[in-house]
Amino acid sequence: MKDDFRDDQLPKWEDMIKTLFDGKVPLSKEWHGPQSIAKILDSIGHNQALNHTFLPNGGGLDLHGCSLSNENECIELNLGGIGHVLKPKKLTFQWFPSAEYEWSYFLLETEKLKPTGVYEELLYDEEELVEIQPGEYVERSYWDAGEFNGEPLTKEARLVGRYLSGSLAIFAKASLYNRNTNTYDGRHSKLSPDSFKNHIQDAVNYINGLN
Structure with missing residues (x-):
């Protein structure tokens, strides 16, 4: 075929x-x-x-x-x-x-x-995060909420994954x-x-x- x-x-x-x-x-x-x-x-x-x-x-x-x-x-x-x-x-x-x-x-x-420390526990050797500025990460949930610390996420904010091993x-x-x-x-x-x-x-x- x-x-x-x-x-x-x-x-x-x-x-x-x-x-x-x-x-x-x-x-x-x-x-x-x-x-x-x-x-x-x-x-x-x-x-x-x-x-x-x-x-x-x-x-x-x-x-x-x-x-x-x-x-x-x-x-x-x-x-x-x-x-x-x-x-x-x-x-x-x-x-x-x-x-x-x-x-x-x-x-x-x-x-x-090394993990960022954003999460207390990880199911796998990877993290899904929001980078609010270069090298500064917060939990993925802030991306879904569209804000951080009561302020809208900036245009520079983005989703980032980190592979810790493998x-x-x-x-x-x-x-x-x-x-x-x-x-x-x-x-x-x-x-x-x-x-x-x-x-x-x-x-x-x-x-x-x-x-």
Whole structure:
């Protein structure tokens, strides 16, 4: 059965990867440091090859760009139109020569980030907050109320998420990995990077066996 979305998007994902490496695609590549990592992620987010980014605690959002954060040593991902702050440890690209490029992915590992202290308890290692001015956070409820300390929120106020730990994985939006709803379980963050790579290699081997 013809799939126009995959037919349109998967070649763009392949082209993006080949362009990133000037046509010499490595098996794997690592980037370190907020500036280097933010530059690559921003390029991915603004590329015409649509992506889907799998979040540390499950679920996923599309990446639309990345910049350095107001917080020291942190970056900010534009996920679904909302900034998400994290402290990057390493960004890794992984390619599988025996597979189509849709199985190539980027894995973003994070360093531990201290909670803001806005909430007494957190269900997950993430916070949803309102940034009322750079680096100053209050509870999300003030966004819903539209005011803080009896005054309307300013135009500068915005919603911000903070990931305190975990990993994020970026795949082509049209990929089979994204089409499998079971992958929303956060396995990329629960497994070690090597174990996740092996997990994808097993999927590649299975697909190759079917073909």
